[in-house]
Amino acid sequence: MRKIKKIDFVKIVFFNLLLIIVANLSVLFSNFFGISNILSGYSGYVVSLVPPVILLGFIFLDKFIEKGRMSDYGFRSFNLHHLDLILYALLILFPISFASRVLLPGFDFWYSDFMPFSNLSILVIFLIFAMPLAVITEELGERALFQSRISKFFGSNTAVYVVTLNFVILHTPLLLTAKPEYQLLMLVNWLAYAFMISLIFEYTKSVYSTILFHFLANLINSIQMFLHVNLMLIPEAVLWSVWATLFIITLRSIVRELSRKRRSPSLHEISWMQKFYLLFLSILYPISIELGGDDAARYTLFIILLASIMLYYIKDLLVSFTKGQRT
Numbered sequence: 001m002r003k004i005k006k007i008d009f010v011k012i013v014f015f016n017l018l019l020i021i022v023a024n025l026s027v028l029f030s031n032f033f034g035i036s037n038i039l040s041g042y043s044g045y046v047v048s049l050v051p052p053v054i055l056l057g058f059i060f061l062d063k064f065i066e067k068g069r070m071s072d073y074g075f076r077s078f079n080l081h082h083l084d085l086i087l088y089a090l091l092i093l094f095p096i097s098f099a100s101r102v103l104l105p106g107f108d109f110w111y112s113d114f115m116p117f118s119n120l121s122i123l124v125i126f127l128i129f130a131m132p133l134a135v136i137t138e139e140l141g142e143r144a145l146f147q148s149r150i151s152k153f154f155g156s157n158t159a160v161y162v163v164t165l166n167f168v169i170l171h172t173p174l175l176l177t178a179k180p181e182y183q184l185l186m187l188v189n190w191l192a193y194a195f196m197i198s199l200i201f202e203y204t205k206s207v208y209s210t211i212l213f214h215f216l217a218n219l220i221n222s223i224q225m226f227l228h229v230n231l232m233l234i235p236e237a238v239l240w241s242v243w244a245t246l247f248i249i250t251l252r253s254i255v256r257e258l259s260r261k262r263r264s265p266s267l268h269e270i271s272w273m274q275k276f277y278l279l280f281l282s283i284l285y286p287i288s289i290e291l292g293g294d295d296a297a298r299y300t301l302f303i304i305l306l307a308s309i310m311l312y313y314i315k316d317l318l319v320s321f322t323k324g325q326r327t
Helices: 006-035 042-047 050-066 080-092 095-104 107-111 121-156 155-168 180-204 207-229 233-249 251-258 272-292 293-327
Strands: none
Touching: 006 050, 006 121, 042 121, 050 121, 080 095, 080 180, 080 207, 080 233, 080 251, 095 180, 095 207, 095 233, 107 180, 107 207, 121 180, 121 207, 155 233, 180 207, 207 233, 233 251, 272 293
16 A cells, blocks of 8 residues: 555645536536437537546546556456456346336336436437446546545555545535435435445456446436336336346355455554544545535645645756756
8 A cells, every 4th residue: 555645635625516516517418419409419418428537537647647547547458358347247137127127117207307218219329328427427537536646545345435435425405405215325325336336446457347337327228118118018127137137146156256356455553643644634524525615616726736746846847947047
């Protein structure tokens, strides 16, 4: 485990805030451009690309200043073993998804008020355009900028649990609009899916793997909800049957794959003050921003943190330049 500096904590909270702001932009662009107006022109395509481009810009900027590698941010080659892991992860989530459908069948109809599950043409546009961009945005923020940094300084085990909670917290605005029984269902599903995505990243260290898993998980659930909301019960039953059959057939392989252990630095090497900062910056802080902070507060804090980071970089550049002049 590497020694962590104050600037690293500043970066953790900065990139977390950046994701919150950019994710809100992503939802806004998807709703107003990516779905409703996409058929009337190409402006929606261009505008909806802004959130992931912003995050990619910060990734390249941080890489350039830190003199790092793209692999440090999860841009590693994708291989067939990663695909096996993704398929196993999708299958192991079957019991949770099926139990949710059986216990609370009305949830799909409530959720269709927020997503275009009742109109096939709009749903197709959503699945091939708006949803992939939203997934890429979330994964670039959560994995490339956030989880990679948490894992680097605190180890894989800590990263999985912290980022899982952080991911769920960032989705709380929608959670608060639901009925109490739906809130519990959403919380359980989000925790399960977020935990699986975080685990996949720690296994593969590849953001491509998490993007693919995230997209496939959303795709399967979207198709299931579309079939249910439109009362296409036979196709929905076929979908559940195929999912259940594959789950049963591969259960032993799933258990064997997920039981593989990865070495991770032990937590006793982290001071209690660092643990507190990690808890605050990754969990308590986003709660306060999502639930209590207005847009002005978000952007003000964003600018302050950005200025702090840039001053740190400028100081390092000046020190390097001074040393070069002396030699």
